[in-house]
Amino acid sequence: MTLATFKQSAMQHLKGWYSSETLASPQLRKLGFIYSIYRFVVSGFLMITTYASFKNSADHILPTLLQQTALSFYVLLSLILLGILYTSPNRPQRQLAFGLAIDVIILSLLLYTNGAPDLQLTMLYMVVVAASFMLLRAPQAFIITLMAIIFVIYQQFFFAIANSMSLTNLGDALLMSASFLAVGFLSWSVSQRLVQVESVAAIQAQEVARLNAINQEVISKMVNGVMVIDHQKVVLANQAACTLLNINAHFDDDIGLELLQHQITSLHPRLCEWFISIQNDANAALKSRSDTVDNNQGNLNRAFPFTYIYDLPRFASTSIIDKLRVELTPLKNHSQLLILEDLRREQAGAQQLKLASLGQLTASIAHEIRNPLAAISQASQLLIEDAEVSDSNAELYQMIFAQTKRVNRIIEDVLKLSRQQKPKRQALDIAAWLKQFLANHFGSHDVFLDVKASPILYFDPHQLEQILINLINNGLRYSSRSHPHAYVEVEVYTAGNEAMIDVIDEGQGVNPADLPRLFDPFFTTDVDGTGLGLYLSQAFSEANHARLLYVPEHPKTCFRLIIPLNSRHIESLA
Numbered sequence: 001m002t003l004a005t006f007k008q009s010a011m012q013h014l015k016g017w018y019s020s021e022t023l024a025s026p027q028l029r030k031l032g033f034i035y036s037i038y039r040f041v042v043s044g045f046l047m048i049t050t051y052a053s054f055k056n057s058a059d060h061i062l063p064t065l066l067q068q069t070a071l072s073f074y075v076l077l078s079l080i081l082l083g084i085l086y087t088s089p090n091r092p093q094r095q096l097a098f099g100l101a102i103d104v105i106i107l108s109l110l111l112y113t114n115g116a117p118d119l120q121l122t123m124l125y126m127v128v129v130a131a132s133f134m135l136l137r138a139p140q141a142f143i144i145t146l147m148a149i150i151f152v153i154y155q156q157f158f159f160a161i162a163n164s165m166s167l168t169n170l171g172d173a174l175l176m177s178a179s180f181l182a183v184g185f186l187s188w189s190v191s192q193r194l195v196q197v198e199s200v201a202a203i204q205a206q207e208v209a210r211l212n213a214i215n216q217e218v219i220s221k222m223v224n225g226v227m228v229i230d231h232q233k234v235v236l237a238n239q240a241a242c243t244l245l246n247i248n249a250h251f252d253d254d255i256g257l258e259l260l261q262h263q264i265t266s267l268h269p270r271l272c273e274w275f276i277s278i279q280n281d282a283n284a285a286l287k288s289r290s291d292t293v294d295n296n297q298g299n300l301n302r303a304f305p306f307t308y309i310y311d312l313p314r315f316a317s318t319s320i321i322d323k324l325r326v327e328l329t330p331l332k333n334h335s336q337l338l339i340l341e342d343l344r345r346e347q348a349g350a351q352q353l354k355l356a357s358l359g360q361l362t363a364s365i366a367h368e369i370r371n372p373l374a375a376i377s378q379a380s381q382l383l384i385e386d387a388e389v390s391d392s393n394a395e396l397y398q399m400i401f402a403q404t405k406r407v408n409r410i411i412e413d414v415l416k417l418s419r420q421q422k423p424k425r426q427a428l429d430i431a432a433w434l435k436q437f438l439a440n441h442f443g444s445h446d447v448f449l450d451v452k453a454s455p456i457l458y459f460d461p462h463q464l465e466q467i468l469i470n471l472i473n474n475g476l477r478y479s480s481r482s483h484p485h486a487y488v489e490v491e492v493y494t495a496g497n498e499a500m501i502d503v504i505d506e507g508q509g510v511n512p513a514d515l516p517r518l519f520d521p522f523f524t525t526d527v528d529g530t531g532l533g534l535y536l537s538q539a540f541s542e543a544n545h546a547r548l549l550y551v552p553e554h555p556k557t558c559f560r561l562i563i564p565l566n567s568r569h570i571e572s573l574a
Helices: 003-018 025-056 065-087 092-114 119-135 138-162 169-221 239-244 254-267 269-294 314-318 344-386 394-418 430-441 461-482 512-517 533-543 567-573
Strands: 225-230 233-237 306-311 323-330 335-342 426-429 447-451 456-459 488-495 498-505 547-550 557-564
Touching: 025 065, 025 092, 025 119, 065 092, 092 119, 092 138, 119 138, 119 169, 138 169, 225 239, 233 254, 239 335, 254 269, 269 306, 269 323, 269 335, 344 394, 426 430, 426 461, 430 447, 430 461, 430 488, 430 498, 456 461, 461 488, 461 498, 461 533, 461 557, 533 547
Parallel strands: 447 488
Antiparallel strands: 225 233, 225 335, 306 323, 323 335, 426 456, 488 498, 498 557, 547 557
């Protein structure tokens, strides 16, 4: 190694030593508080032992005035420094540096008043030096150490001259000084290692906090509901879980989680019963899987998560959600993860498959059916025109023509399904839009509009027209069978984060036995109907993230269209 390299290396080490860091302020105050307690205990112990040695001494010589003053001042100052460090969190390093300097001065005064070298007092310097390198920056600690070395060497030198002794005791003082430096260096090395460990721990804590914040943000933005239950208590939940369960609760703190748990217990008892019934099985499955993994016996035959299709209670008739898939996954420490998923997306996917299949079918046979149908229709019209009034076949010709028109309507409705495109959603002022819609399509009918709220909805206006035309026409047709004066009511209101459009009539309602098939394609109770109106309306509703349902508990015949007010946000997540 050349001289220049050695010099550069030495300068780097000196620079690193000079710019050494200390512990963070909280840890520094904690260690400084412990050392301040130690200082107070030592000062009190020194005073007690000094007076105790006076009582046990045969000469009964009182401690010198300097000793009494130094000890009294040391005890009082130790108590003051302890109180200041405890009550004042500002600038703890300056307080500690002042206290350590006082320690060196007081110990030097006590060592001077003793006259002869005192190994016990000299050893107390070691604690001061070690503490200074642990609590202070390296330059400050080095100054404290130099003070201790100078005072110890001076005391030994002064004692040697005053007692006409040789200077051989100075060798012991020099050895003690070297020990001070060695202790200081070791303490400084340990303190730097602690600083590095604290720095790494702080970085890791920040990273964990950052990842936790990211996880919380991801969970809060999830479309699926997430809940973690530990010992039958909800410890984590996101907003989607509250929305899917139709619960209005804040879960930012323990009180909010308790409120959420209470509402789940009261509003969803069947879900809680399923969870309790499956909990023991879930814990047993997790234990069995752990044993299987530990014994290297392969995968567990029993698969989980446990799945449950949950039908929401009756209050869900005011919500766009009717069924949830609940998945329970057991976690360690007897906690469980619940994933709540809205089945509408699966239903929408199945609907799209149905429409795609229907579209392929209609594309292949539509022209083949419509060409001969047009010929039959034209021929029946010609026969009707040529037939005389008294002709007995005239009624049969009319029947043929009517049935061709019905078949043509079926083909038109099927083609509407097969030609469905992605909805072109627009912001609609629903109150103003409905007034214009009713004026254009039902101006000559008794259709009454009751607007209790006027929200802005995002919906394809053409598809909304098709839905309401089907519902209102059905209402007028069926109510006319039981009442001479047929009319339909359209009510608009909001409930929570959803807008409701109710189409109400005075008809006989839907037979409970027909409810499961009400929205199936080609199902109808009207001999003149095609059975595609409600099916098409439901398809349009799902395409716009809405829900169309029949409300059996309503005193009249009511079909309800539920549209989320934040449907624009739902579309962005879908």
